């Protein structure tokens with residue numbers, strides 16, 4: 001096994017869990033009612049290693065919507081299906097240094113990276129228009145959900161229609177980003193913006209729990225092979241690119257500090273989820289709805305810091 005003393009390791013995870021549980025900082029997202037109603041007490045941590053050892057503590061079987069945690073997944077599919085050369089004709093690899101939904105493009109008038117809203121909307125346009133263009137929106141939804149499920153080892157993965165409808169209602173900024181990018185010809189030809197926006201909201205409204213999301217993180221840690229089903233879902237090169245951008249851009253405008261302090265590729269979402277990928281070792285998902293001012297889960301970030309204080313998982317430990 002990759003972690004020989006599993007009981008000893010999980011004891012530490014439990015300790016971090018209880019330590020973070022007392023952290024009552026942050027505010028639950030309030031831009032849509034379904035997120036605003038989330039209990040701020042929810043707190044769960046799930047771990048899945050690349051050889052399939054698993055551990056969960058807390059509220060790990062309650063579903064939440066993926067929100068921005070869908071961004072590395074749609075980016076991965078786009079890379080796998082279209083190649084990095086094609087994808088990066090349309091979207092950059094630079095942290096934006098701004099909020100995740102800021103109305104801003106880079107110097108080339110492209111979205112900065114696929115981990116923020118503009119970039120993820122653009123990735124949706126590539127998946128819709130360039131990957132199997134004959135598929136309608138319904139088929140593309142199934143196609144995408146099927147990928148997410150395979151990454152998750154066929155475990156619980158659903159769709160929250162109320163969140164989808166709310167996202168679409170409360171989406172002035174996302175529409176503004178969508179139109180702004182159309183003004184600058186960011187999309188491939190034949191892109192239908194209304195369809196792309198719906199597709200983006202659908203990806204945000206996919207639903208899973210910590211246990212399932214830990215398997216997705218473990219599939220990324222394992223170079224694209226799901227540790228539960230042993231299915232090769234993504235090419236290792238695609239996963240390498242996804243992890244690179246999670247490392248530099250995955251935690252919104254905290255990404256630089258997170259890379260410095262924690263040094264592990266991660267992605268957070270506005271529902272309070274946080275995916276952590278320790279390459280060749282394990283995937284972790286934490287979930288706690290209260291967010292700090294930059295939009296990251298307060299307990300999630302604290303958990304990551306506790307983890308690297310105890311274990312040498314930081315990219316530049318072991319020098």
Ligand code: GLN
Nearest residue numbers: 067068100117204269270
């Ligand atoms: N649905 C959210 C949005 O588009 C997702 C962003 C996030 O998780 N930060 O604004």
